[in-house]
Each structure stands twice: as C-alpha cells, then as structure tokens.
Amino acid sequence: MANYEIVGREDFSDVTYLLEIHHPMMARAAKPGQFVIVMLNEQGERIPLTIADFDRDKGTITLVIQAVGKTTRQMQDECRVGSSLYALVGPMGVPSPISHARKVLCVGGGLGVAPIFPQARGFKETGAYVIGVVGFRNKNLVFWDEKFKRCCDELIICTDDGSVGIKGLVTAGIQQAIEKHPDIDEVVAIGPPIMMKGCADATRPYKIKTMVSLNPVMVDGTGMCGGCRVKIGDQVKFACVDGPDFDGHLVDFDDLMTRLGRYTQTERKALEHWEKSCRLQREVGARVESANQV
Ligand SMILES: Cc1cc2nc3c(=O)[nH]c(=O)nc-3n(C[C@H](O)[C@H](O)[C@H](O)COP(=O)(O)OP(=O)(O)OC[C@H]3O[C@@H](n4cnc5c(N)ncnc54)[C@H](O)[C@@H]3O)c2cc1C
C-alpha cells in the first residue's frame, strides 16, 4: 500500500469533496486546527489543507476540499479511492488552543464548516457547552449536520436563501446565539476572510474572545518564504508557524484579502491552461478509440 493512499471519497456537491487518506502516523499526531501540505503529483503545486478529521483507530485523516482553481479541480478529477497523493507533509501549524471555556460558539461557513468540526469536538471533550453555527448557500450544499449534532449541544444552520435553518449569514446565527446565551466565553470562526471579518465585527461589541483561522497563500509552510505574512495588531506573523489561529479582533482582514487577490490572473491562466490540456487529451482519446473500432 502506498503511503498516501486515498481510502475514502465522498462528494458533497459539484465543488466540495472529501478525501480520506491512510496515514497512521499523521492520524496519531494530528490535533484540531492543524493542516497538511499536499502535492498531487511530482510536478504539482504544494497546497495547504486543514485536517478536517482524523481517526486514530483506522489510521486515517480526512480532508474536505473546495474545487476553486487548477490544483483543487485536478484533485477532484484524479483523486479516486485506490489512487495516491504524491506528497503529504504535516501536521503543520500550532494546534488550536482548546481553552477551558465553559460555553463556546463554533462557527463555520462554506469552506470552514469541515475544519471547525475537530474544534467543536475538542471543546466537547473538555466538557464545554458547544453551540455550532454552520452556514451554506442553500440546503443542497449542507453536509456533516448529523456529525455536528453529535458533538454540539445546539446546532444552528444558516442558509443564504433560507431553504433550511435560519435565512441569513452565519453572523445572524451568532446574533441569535448571543441573545440566548449572554454567557458565551469564546467564539471560534473559520471560513472565507470576509466571513471571519464579519464574525469578529459581530462579537466585538460584546467583548467575546474570538479566534479565527487564517488562510493566506502558503508556499513552504516552514516560516522561511514569508508568503503567509499576516498583520495581527501591530505585529507581523507567519500564519504557517505562528498560526493559523489568531485573535480575530486584532487581524487586519483587509490586508489579508488584498494579498489573497494578488495572483488572480496567474491562477486564472493556470486553470485555463489545465482545462485546455484536459480537453485535448479527451479529444485525442476519443479519436484513438474510434480508430481502434474501425
Ligand atoms: C492553513 C490553510 C488551510 C486551508 N484549508 C483548506 C481546506 O481545508 N479546504 C480547502 O478547500 N481549502 C483550504 N485552504 C485553501 C487552499 O489551500 C486553496 O484553495 C488552494 O491552494 C487553491 O489552489 P488551486 O490551485 O486549486 O486554486 P488557485 O486558482 O491557485 O487559487 C484559488 C485561491 O486559493 C488561494 N490559494 C491559492 N494558492 C494557495 C496556497 N498555496 N496557499 C493558500 N491559499 C492559496 C488564493 O486565495 C487563490 O485566490 C487552506 C489554506 C490555508 C492557508
């Protein structure tokens, strides 16, 4: 068996898929909040992905991926049960500080729903009262709601169109939870930067400690390249080694979003190039097949 064999796959929607990877050492070492850096093949880009779950008995880790660009689309096409990843490095990053808070709000939006799960479970294991808030665009994109219900004392589902749960963004769920539970000690929020910014803004007036998990562009993941530089209050930190979790009330989200948008053109070109070569391969394959039938 290859080191990084894919032993499970589930497709949650057209763009979101789960890969379960056999790696007993990684499963033993992983802690909530940590991530891995993955290469699909020898020429592949290194991409960081959060360890969304780990099973020490089965010796597996779980990644939940959104196909947003070239590499994540290529993985969606090529990663099947029985195939392998070329490289998998980790666990990386500082584990999320699972504090001794008594009442915690764990908030996940879109891409952040999966990574918030190990944190919710971690808090539950310390005996905290855990309220989950998970946000999706609509009912068809909802996943892991049963899994969350098992580790949350309350679960609030939010959808943009109101097709399930409350209509609105996760900030509406936060507001509802705070009104019902004025004694929440801590909020943990994971999702797109704009969502985490909204969460930090929602909790600031109540002075509730709010941790967020930052996702700047990472290259080496070892603190050497500076790619993942983030501004936290008056300090500069490297998310790969100092984070990825930081105090949301201190994060300069505007700087993070500007830096994330810096490579948009190159990323678009890489995706177009890959899509074109996939089309060509399919056309050549179809011609060879029809020639063989003659
Ligand atoms: C600590 C951390 C954990 C993450 N966890 C997850 C996860 O669990 N699931 C998930 O789907 N995504 C996760 N991401 C984001 C994921 O790494 C990017 O979506 C992926 O690298 C995009 O690559 P691409 O070639 O498909 O798309 P591209 O077209 O290359 O990029 C699309 C967008 O992804 C971001 N991105 C691109 N390259 C990188 C990079 N090297 N590092 C970080 N962001 C990048 C940029 O915002 C970019 O605009 C995480 C990022 C970080 C930093």
Ligand code: FES
């Ligand atoms: S990814 Fe290079 S310093 Fe963090």
